[in-house]
Amino acid sequence: MLCTLLPADAGLEGASFPCTAPFIVDAGGCPLIPLESAEALSNLRSGSTGTFYARAPNGGAAASSVVTLIGQVEEVSQADVGDADLLAVSELAGASTEQVAARPWVRMVPSRVHLFDAVRGIEAWVPPADYADSKPNPLAEASTTLLSKINTQHNAALRRFAAVYAGVPVDDLAAAELIAVDQMGFDMRVQLGPSAPMSLVRAGFKVPPSNEEEGTSIFMKLFQEAYERENGYMS
Numbered sequence: 001m002l003c004t005l006l007p008a009d010a011g012l013e014g015a016s017f018p019c020t021a022p023f024i025v026d027a028g029g030c031p032l033i034p035l036e037s038a039e040a041l042s043n044l045r046s047g048s049t050g051t052f053y054a055r056a057p058n059g060g061a062a063a064s065s066v067v068t069l070i071g072q073v074e075e076v077s078q079a080d081v082g083d084a085d086l087l088a089v090s091e092l093a094g095a096s097t098e099q100v101a102a103r104p105w106v107r108m109v110p111s112r113v114h115l116f117d118a119v120r121g122i123e124a125w126v127p128p129a130d131y132a133d134s135k136p137n138p139l140a141e142a143s144t145t146l147l148s149k150i151n152t153q154h155n156a157a158l159r160r161f162a163a164v165y166a167g168v169p170v171d172d173l174a175a176a177e178l179i180a181v182d183q184m185g186f187d188m189r190v191q192l193g194p195s196a197p198m199s200l201v202r203a204g205f206k207v208p209p210s211n212e213e214e215g216t217s218i219f220m221k222l223f224q225e226a227y228e229r230e231n232g233y234m235s
Contacts, residue, residue: 002033002108003051004043004073016051017043022092023054024085026107028132031069032076034089034103041104048072052108056118061143062180064118069110076105119180119187120200137182142212150178150219157223162190164226165203181215183208 003016019037026032031052035041044050050073056062078101086097093100113131116123139146150158155176162176163169174191175198181187185204192199203222209215228234 001053002035002040002073003053004040005047005049006043007046021052022089023052024088024092029134030110031108032081032085032089032105033108034093034100034105036093036103041106044073044075044106048074050108052110059144059147061137061140061182062117062119066116066118068114068116069108070112070114071108071110073106073108076107078105081105138210139181139183139212139215142215143181145212146181146215146219147178149216154219154223157226158188160230161223161226162188162201164229165201166190166192168192170230183210 001018002021003018006012006015006017017037017039019035019040021031021033021035023031023033031054033052050071052069054067056065058064081101083097086101090097090100110128110131113126113128114123115126137143158178159173159176160170163173166173172193174194174196175189176191177189179187179189183205185202188201188203189198190201191197205218207218209218225234
């Protein structure tokens with residue numbers, strides 16, 4: 001969602017105009033957006049300040065988490081938009097590459113960055129330089145499949161791993177659910193007993209996976225280790 005400021009002469013000083021915005025990001029994390037809304041473009045030509053809001057979908061990486069960028073929105077020459085960019089955005093927008101290429105493109109350059117982490121229930125302002133230097137999660141595209149596979153096909157093994165990790169008998173563990181995974185580790189929602197509250201548990205990977213196949217392989221190894229520990233084959 002891109003929000004632009006309405007002109008002062010509109011009689012609604014300080015009010016913003018929201019519009020949906022399919023986007024990609026450049027190397028510095030700046031969203032590149034082909035504007036479909038003539039109103040948004042008109043507003044930007046009156047004042048370039050804008051707010052960009054992106055929410056992670058349910059069931060995937062960092063589900064329901066939100067990044068909000070506040071800064072300047074600048075127009076981008078069509079010559080600066082590559083064929084791969086056009087193809088990626090056309091798939092998101094459900095439009096042809098020719099239609100997407102014909103739209104005016106803009107770039108949001110953030111001066112303030114706010115993150116709401118829905119997995120951990122925390123929020124914070126992030127230094128723009130740290131945001132620009134951050135790297136994308138290589139498991140983002142695979143996370144939905146990984147979460148579904150582990151929670152359905154391997155839930156018993158996940159419960160065993162959670163019990164061993166928490167140091168409780170597996171029969172005492174009421175529930176375990178994988179809720180997020182990235183290259184550094186994963187988050188589980190665990191209930192240690194029928195009347196116990198749900199708690200968030202973070203576990204790290206020794207070797208960062210870079211794709212779904214490597215992620216699945218690491219989980220299988222962790223589950224095997226949990227089985228061996230539970231049965232006294234490992235100390």
